[in-house]
Amino acid sequence: MRELAPQHKALRVIYDDHDRLGAVLHGMLFLLRAIRDGGAPPDLKVFRAMLFYIRDYPDAVHHAKEDRFLFARLRMRTHAADAVLDELERQHADGDALIRKMEHALARYELEGDAAFPAWFATAESYAKFYFDHMRMEEETLLPLAQRSLTPEDWTWIDQAFLADQDPLAGYDSKGSLDRLFSLIVHIAPPPIGLGPAPKTPASTRSGAL
């Protein structure tokens, strides 16, 4: 993965964004698997914060920039990327329904307790897989194609768009608020994921395995 040096600013933004989203998803899976393996649940607001981050970040900002700038310009330059762009754009379009499914499963777990945990766990696992597969397709297939096909002028235009802090659709300071939200997740997630308090009940059976 990431065989090509990210010499373009937009690529660095994309890789950084993917790293952060991956950290949130890995953290969510770690916490869920600890509960599944008998550990005490953490304060569930950590999951709400994670979903809030995912909804505000990939769906509202990252995907919008990919669609409007990188993908659109690549379609102008080559048809070699059409199939993968069709698939990635379809996955972007599915994002809203998938995050709503996650929010619903979490709400049921909060309201109904242990009986709703298996559904919340399964929904979150398949959601994380969906996003890891999505990011892998972009990094291993789409970005190398873009680097071969786009012109220096294309990259100048795309770099400017990706470096702008303003969300191109909503027009608010997304970067600052997302940085604060990511920091909040780190501070409320229990160890070893974050700096927050450990669950109150000792988790004697927790395996910690991912």
Ligand SMILES: [Fe+2]
């Ligand atoms: Fe994407």
Ligand SMILES: [Fe+2]
């Ligand atoms: Fe992406």
